[in-house]
Amino acid sequence: MRLYSHKRFRLENHENVEFEGVESKPSRQVISSILDRFYRDPKIKELAETQNITKNIFQKAFQSFRLNCCVGIDFSKNLDPGLQVIFNDIINYDQSINLIYPYFLRHAHKVFPHLERIDELKHISDLTQPHNWYPLAREIHRKIIFHAGPTNSGKTYEALKAFKKAKSGMYCGPLRLLAFEIYERVNKAGIPCDMVTGEQRLFANDPQRPAAHCTFTTEMLPVDDRRDICVIDEIQMLRDNDRGTAWTRALLGVAADEVHLCGEEAAIDLVIRLLDPIGEHVDVRKYERKGELVVIDTHGLRDLKFVEDGDCLIHFSKFLILETARKLKHEYGKESAIIFGDLPPDTKKEQISKFNDPKHPCKVLLATDAIGMGINLNIKRVIFTTLMDGSGQIFPSYFVKQIAGRAGRFASRHCKGEVMTFLDEDSRLLGRLVSEPIQQISKAGISPSFEAIELFSFHLPHCSLAQLFDIFASISSVSEDFFACSHSRLKEMALLLEHIPLSLKDRYIFCLCPIKDNGSLFLSTAYLQIVRRYSEGNAITINFIKKLLSGEMKVANDLNKLKTLVSVYDILYSYLWLSYRFEEYFPHRDLVRELQTECGHLINESIRLMILKDYSKKLIKQNNINKEVNKKEFDGETVQNEMIEQKAVKKVVGKDVKKGKARVVDFEKNFRLIVSKLKK
CATH class of the missing domain: 1.10.1740.140 (Rna Polymerase Sigma Factor; Chain: A)
Known part of the structure; x- marks a missing residue:
């Protein structure tokens, strides 16, 4: 030394x-x-x-x-x-x-062991040529027709006319409800049509004789099955950070002689750019809205006493939805239908049917943005209770336009539609958002296939699936017309299941299962028990499921219990989804579906009883106990924010207010105004 x-x-x-x-x-x-x-x-x-x-x-x-x-x-x-x-x-x-x-x-x-094999891994994670992933589609010189227009312009109607005329065809859309609606409509027209979603298969004839026509949720659309025609609905979903990859795959990969795209004009330029490298011409057909849409930007509704039949109030809080429904029922005798994102499709379907039925006493709809796509509703007037999300950011114009466009439906009792706000101070902002020009979609979402992840695992055998997702995202390359979709949900699922021994493919499939991330400990725990039982080589039987859900299959009397009941439904949904991937281990599909139907009825009954329940005394008592003033600074100014319902505001706002985000003050102020009006 x-x-x-x-x-x-x-x-x-x-x-x-x-x-x-x-x-x-x-x-x-x-x-x-x-x-x-x-x-x-x-x-x-x-x-x-x-x-x-x-x-x-x-x-x-x-x-x-x-x-x-x-x-x-x-x-x-x-x-x-x-x-x-x-x-x-x-x-x-x-x-x-x-x-x-x-x-x-x-x-x-x-x-970072992948640095040792970086050249091979970069080659595997090269996502710049997605057109080459679909050889069957590339054998066909497809005819592409883009039906572009706003909500209620008849664009999907025109595409479906071609779908029905074709000898064989496929339809795909973003919602199970939408796939089911088209399935029913086509069969009623006398054309045998099947339906395939993640958790359900319906057949016009029987499984051994599949129909020439079939509807799908977009993620389930096959790219190895050639048909005469395919309709891809809501093509603007290409831009979605989580699901955009499914629409990109459908656009580039569907093997149909004629492809009909339906969606916003904002997607036209991007679709043309995406198909140009493979020499496919896009025939653009533009549609105008059928029926007038009037934007009321001079004042707000101001009070629930002005609610009319056919109104739809857009909320972004389950608390406000239920409290509004309660007040409409108790003080004005108006029955409401309720739709929010967490509700199961069966529950939404029942609520929609009530509202659309002119003979049913239910005349008002209370909903979140869950009504934005696809579902046909007889709405006369859309009323926004806020135009900001939980972080205080103003909603993008395309989002507001899509929901606003649900007002007024051609050939219904409400041909003319109106859109307005609940609060006066939001009315001008609504006018600006609705009148803003369409912003073109610049990129389409894309994701790696399982085969690419599997190759990564071969080169990095000691990495977990969560690590493989991260490494792939860090070194993958995409062309300028694409973006890599978020893998955060897949990673969260991979981390949840990390300690359970599974093959890579099985682990990947369990991560793909589309259970909702609603923060429910019950949901995560129950799903873990199902996956663990599978890993031990045991079948997940109906008795196991009943034991797993024991004590939770009952009518809920508050939001937390309703959330748990919805989680029960999601567990049953996950069973059905997995039963089509691991049939041997999930053998009781039909019995679980019956249990799911029962759970759906319990959810509907819970909503009905929660509306009938008088919340006001409880809320006022809670307010007197928990009322406090939160002082928060914004650029040197102190804003006193008196929380009326602490838990509800926390749920809606979603995160603490940060310096400089003065919009959150407006959002909370609007929230307090609405709650105060509900309590008057």
């Missing part, structure tokens, strides 16, 4: 620290200062980039490297002897910090 003469090392804070040879090891403070200089050196980062260490990987690898170095210094272990010599050279002989880089690089490769 070499000995070093006495030398001072100057820290960046100008403190002088002395070291007497190598026996006197450098302190953690000195090592930390050296590593800070290393991290901030732009040339080091440029060098790392040339060796496929991205900024994100560099930061994570450095944090681990720094910890490793400091722990090694503190406990005289784990620190590479060569690196210790380098540190001493930097301290005593003013050597370059670049000498640390080889040791950092070695550590980065240890922390």
